[in-house]
Amino acid sequence: MQEEKPPRREREKLRQRQEMLAVALNLFSEKGYHNVSMHEVAERAEFAIGTLYKFFRNKEDLYKALIMEMAAEYHNALSSVLSRQGDILTILNDYISAKMGIFDGNLATLRLYFAETRGASFNIKAGLDKDIRKLYDKLVRQLALTLKKGIRENVLRKKDPYYMAVALEGITNAFLFYGLEDPDRHSYEANVSLIRDMFFKGVLAK
Amino acid sequence: MQEEKPPRREREKLRQRQEMLAVALNLFSEKGYHNVSMHEVAERAEFAIGTLYKFFRNKEDLYKALIMEMAAEYHNALSSVLSRQGDILTILNDYISAKMGIFDGNLATLRLYFAETRGASFNIKAGLDKDIRKLYDKLVRQLALTLKKGIRENVLRKKDPYYMAVALEGITNAFLFYGLEDPDRHSYEANVSLIRDMFFKGVLAK
Amino acid sequence: MQEEKPPRREREKLRQRQEMLAVALNLFSEKGYHNVSMHEVAERAEFAIGTLYKFFRNKEDLYKALIMEMAAEYHNALSSVLSRQGDILTILNDYISAKMGIFDGNLATLRLYFAETRGASFNIKAGLDKDIRKLYDKLVRQLALTLKKGIRENVLRKKDPYYMAVALEGITNAFLFYGLEDPDRHSYEANVSLIRDMFFKGVLAK
Amino acid sequence: MQEEKPPRREREKLRQRQEMLAVALNLFSEKGYHNVSMHEVAERAEFAIGTLYKFFRNKEDLYKALIMEMAAEYHNALSSVLSRQGDILTILNDYISAKMGIFDGNLATLRLYFAETRGASFNIKAGLDKDIRKLYDKLVRQLALTLKKGIRENVLRKKDPYYMAVALEGITNAFLFYGLEDPDRHSYEANVSLIRDMFFKGVLAK
DNA sequence: CATGAATGAGGGTTCATTCAT
DNA sequence: AATGAATGAACCCTCATTCAT
Numbered sequence: 001m002q003e004e005k006p007p008r009r010e011r012e013k014l015r016q017r018q019e020m021l022a023v024a025l026n027l028f029s030e031k032g033y034h035n036v037s038m039h040e041v042a043e044r045a046e047f048a049i050g051t052l053y054k055f056f057r058n059k060e061d062l063y064k065a066l067i068m069e070m071a072a073e074y075h076n077a078l079s080s081v082l083s084r085q086g087d088i089l090t091i092l093n094d095y096i097s098a099k100m101g102i103f104d105g106n107l108a109t110l111r112l113y114f115a116e117t118r119g120a121s122f123n124i125k126a127g128l129d130k131d132i133r134k135l136y137d138k139l140v141r142q143l144a145l146t147l148k149k150g151i152r153e154n155v156l157r158k159k160d161p162y163y164m165a166v167a168l169e170g171i172t173n174a175f176l177f178y179g180l181e182d183p184d185r186h187s188y189e190a191n192v193s194l195i196r197d198m199f200f201k202g203v204l205a206k
Numbered sequence: 207m208q209e210e211k212p213p214r215r216e217r218e219k220l221r222q223r224q225e226m227l228a229v230a231l232n233l234f235s236e237k238g239y240h241n242v243s244m245h246e247v248a249e250r251a252e253f254a255i256g257t258l259y260k261f262f263r264n265k266e267d268l269y270k271a272l273i274m275e276m277a278a279e280y281h282n283a284l285s286s287v288l289s290r291q292g293d294i295l296t297i298l299n300d301y302i303s304a305k306m307g308i309f310d311g312n313l314a315t316l317r318l319y320f321a322e323t324r325g326a327s328f329n330i331k332a333g334l335d336k337d338i339r340k341l342y343d344k345l346v347r348q349l350a351l352t353l354k355k356g357i358r359e360n361v362l363r364k365k366d367p368y369y370m371a372v373a374l375e376g377i378t379n380a381f382l383f384y385g386l387e388d389p390d391r392h393s394y395e396a397n398v399s400l401i402r403d404m405f406f407k408g409v410l411a412k
Numbered sequence: 413m414q415e416e417k418p419p420r421r422e423r424e425k426l427r428q429r430q431e432m433l434a435v436a437l438n439l440f441s442e443k444g445y446h447n448v449s450m451h452e453v454a455e456r457a458e459f460a461i462g463t464l465y466k467f468f469r470n471k472e473d474l475y476k477a478l479i480m481e482m483a484a485e486y487h488n489a490l491s492s493v494l495s496r497q498g499d500i501l502t503i504l505n506d507y508i509s510a511k512m513g514i515f516d517g518n519l520a521t522l523r524l525y526f527a528e529t530r531g532a533s534f535n536i537k538a539g540l541d542k543d544i545r546k547l548y549d550k551l552v553r554q555l556a557l558t559l560k561k562g563i564r565e566n567v568l569r570k571k572d573p574y575y576m577a578v579a580l581e582g583i584t585n586a587f588l589f590y591g592l593e594d595p596d597r598h599s600y601e602a603n604v605s606l607i608r609d610m611f612f613k614g615v616l617a618k
Numbered sequence: 619m620q621e622e623k624p625p626r627r628e629r630e631k632l633r634q635r636q637e638m639l640a641v642a643l644n645l646f647s648e649k650g651y652h653n654v655s656m657h658e659v660a661e662r663a664e665f666a667i668g669t670l671y672k673f674f675r676n677k678e679d680l681y682k683a684l685i686m687e688m689a690a691e692y693h694n695a696l697s698s699v700l701s702r703q704g705d706i707l708t709i710l711n712d713y714i715s716a717k718m719g720i721f722d723g724n725l726a727t728l729r730l731y732f733a734e735t736r737g738a739s740f741n742i743k744a745g746l747d748k749d750i751r752k753l754y755d756k757l758v759r760q761l762a763l764t765l766k767k768g769i770r771e772n773v774l775r776k777k778d779p780y781y782m783a784v785a786l787e788g789i790t791n792a793f794l795f796y797g798l799e800d801p802d803r804h805s806y807e808a809n810v811s812l813i814r815d816m817f818f819k820g821v822l823a824k
Numbered sequence: 825c826a827t828g829a830a831t832g833a834g835g836g837t838t839c840a841t842t843c844a845t
Numbered sequence: 846a847a848t849g850a851a852t853g854a855a856c857c858c859t860c861a862t863t864c865a866t
Contacts, residue, residue: 016392034240037860048827048865059861145410156410159403163381168406170380171373178372194366198373202408204363213845219850253845254852256839425829446652446658460831465858559821569823571816575793579816582792583785586858590784606778614820615765615774655839666848668843676842 017055020045024066029108033063064131070109071132074102075139082142085168088150093169095143096199097192099172103179104188111177140165171195223261225356226251227272235314239269270337277338280308281345287400288348294356295406296376301349302405303398305378309384310394316382346371429467432457433478441520445475476543479528482521483544486514487551494554500562501612504580506557508611510606511584516600523587552577583607624709635673638663639684647726650683682749685734688727689750692720693757699762707818710786713761715810715818717790721797722806728794758783801824 023045027036056062077162103110144165149158229251248258262298309316350371356362435457454464468474516524557576562568641663645654655656660670688733721728762783
């Protein structure tokens with residue numbers, strides 16, 4: 001009665017793939033792409049090097065898969081927040097909370113993510129970053145749409161919503177980044193509330 | 207009357223060094239540290255490989271010199287703006303203009319600078335980034351001091367000045383970054399005015 | 413019935429290692445450590461350079477393995493002669509024969525061995541020679557113990573046995589060395605008998 | 619009144635050459651031929667690298683000059699002892715004393731000399747050692763002639779004088795070598811008397 | 825089908841030597 | 846005549862990738 005062999009096999013394969021990706025995430029995040037060898041990944045994941053190459057055509061492929069799956073998960077989560085119906089300010093508040101929350105306690109992901117979206121992917125290979133930048137830009141544009149709705153509803157000031165989105169991304173990233181550098185500086189909730197306050201009201205007195 | 211031989215030699219040496227650094231800046235920024243070989247740098251700079259090594263003890267040394275000199279120049283410029291006497295808002299406006307202006311038309315520098323300060327230096331070598339992070343943090347703290355003065359003078363709201371500084375850095379970096387990605391999206395002056403507006407007044411209507 | 417796969421693999425590996433060491437021995441002995449490149453060793457052994465590095469961590473490691481295994485074999489052989497029970501003079505005669513015999517028709521080994529024990533290892537790397545010197549000194553001391561027994565039994569004159577050992581080593585080495593320089597000067601047996609005669613009776617008439 | 623310019627110039631040149639050779643001797647002896655660079659020699663001797671090359675065509679030339687001048691001095695000294703008229707045993711005693719005395723307190727020379735004559739010159743360059751070996755062999759042959767005379771005069775036993783010479787060289791070298799390894803083991807005079815005793819009378823009791 | 829031994833291109837670095845000043 | 850900046854061949858070593866078992 002081994003009627004369901006394929007699914008089991010399938011599941012097993014997936015599990016192995018996840019294991020490899022998890023190991024790669026930690027190693028890349030810790031030491032950087034070029035300071036991690038394929039042998040190291042294989043060894044830490046307890047697979048033979050050949051097996052690793054069965055799953056990923058080459059090192060770049062492994063890296064790309066890692067980044068893209070990570071990014072997809074992240075963007076889906078945030079995108080779903082932005083797709084909610086209801087009060088604009090609630091949505092934006094939720095967006096900020098969600099973004100800050102995702103990386104909370106997830107340093108490895110955060111580090112790699114920044115490396116890719118904030119400027120250093122060229123350290124790895126030209127062109128590898130095109131796809132993820134596109135994904136990221138899609139999210140920013142979706143955020144801009146939400147902001148635009150806020151403007152139409154007179155909740156937000158009449159400013160270019162795309163640049164508003166860029167500004168919000170900038171502030172949240174900056175706080176994430178400082179949390180990364182100095183993990184115990186502030187609690188995640190405190191940061192969330194600071195970001196909201198600053199983004200919505202600005203810094204000017206009165 | 208060739209009494210000043212040393213200075214000429216000295217100047218010549220400096221010129222060569224600058225030439226090497228310029229080539230390295232472009233290559234590193236274009237292809238990433240690990241995808242540029244010392245031979246490539248030497249060849250593009252039209253020196254023999256041995257000559258390159260006369261100026262920089264090794265590849266890391268070359269990279270570090272490049273980053274640190276770039277950062278020092280940048281930080282000195284901004285630091286001097288923050289040190290000016292006078293109206294807080296003027297100083298902050300000048301700071302934003304200066305920061306945006308420095309990288310205007312200086313993509314290679316900007317890319318490398320971001321790679322180092324915004325997360326990807328671990329792709330190169332652990333420890334290489336300590337110094338520049340320190341430099342950067344010093345600047346943020348100086349910015350925070352200026353903001354603090356603004357708070358005392360009741361020009362700015364009573365918020366933690368360090369986090370205000372972080373937010374300002376986040377917004378400016380985000381705009382720099384988007385300019386980097388898509389160079390013709392907006393003029394530098396437009397960006398400057400957008401940043402000021404958003405940072406000072408926030409996005410909320412009324 | 414191929415139940416014993418590991419041993420076959422093991423044997424194969426050992427054979428390869430021996431092959432590499434043999435090639436290295438000949439090359440180092442012929443041209444000297446610094447005039448032999450790892451590529452040359454790999455090529456002559458008909459392996460890829462990477463394979464060579466799988467067996468020896470680096471050039472020094474290869475050299476050290478070569479010297480130490482050579483020395484261990486040599487010292488074990490001589491040590492076992494000295495450990496025999498029985499007549500002192502027989503033991504000493506056997507020692508001389510064994511020492512002369514070992515290097516007979518083994519020029520490459522002899523050359524390297526002398527290079528290491530007789531003064532030139534500093535040409536390679538400080539510290540590499542500590543271990544082998546220790547090994548050699550152990551043998552000299554063991555020889556001294558045998559001589560001491562000969563003194564106690566009144567077979568040998570009452571002289572410091574360590575210096576007697578040094579003298580015997582000196583004479584045998586000198587003959588080995590001259591055989592090395594000029595291989596056809598004398599047969600190995602003739603040298604053995606000359607050494608015995610000279611060492612035991614001295615050169616003075618009457 | 620500068621009538622004697624050439625001689626002064628000449629003398630000055632010679633002094634510089636000696637200085638370079640002295641520095642080279644110390645460096646080569648300390649670190650080995652291949653671990654000393656021409657720049658290092660030039661720097662320690664406080665000359666420009668170009669000047670060093672004015673005196674010695676290349677590194678090998680420097681090394682060869684060093685070895686040959688050292689050897690010539692050494693061999694002249696010993697040769698003159700062997701050329702003396704008089705009692706054979708006195709001459710041999712003087713020879714042993716002279717040989718041991720030459721290297722006493724002259725470790726650097728001793729080390730290099732052994733490296734060259736006792737087996738390791740091939741570490742440097744094939745062919746470099748031919749000349750010095752010839753020189754050395756000449757000395758051994760001269761020693762053999764002296765011993766032959768001793769045999770004819772019935773002072774020494776009727777053995778092949780060349781091999782007697784080889785044996786004496788072996789013993790003296792061994793003692794020199796042990797003194798080198800462990801400088802405070804024995805005084806030079808004690809060694810000289812041990813060598814004489816052992817070489818002349820052998821080790822057999824009665 | 826998984827394995828891991830074998831490959832070799834390519835990279836960082838050194839240093840003997842030259843030659844314009 | 847002395848200098849030392851410049852050269853580039855050659856070396857040691859790593860690691861992504863392949864393929865026979």
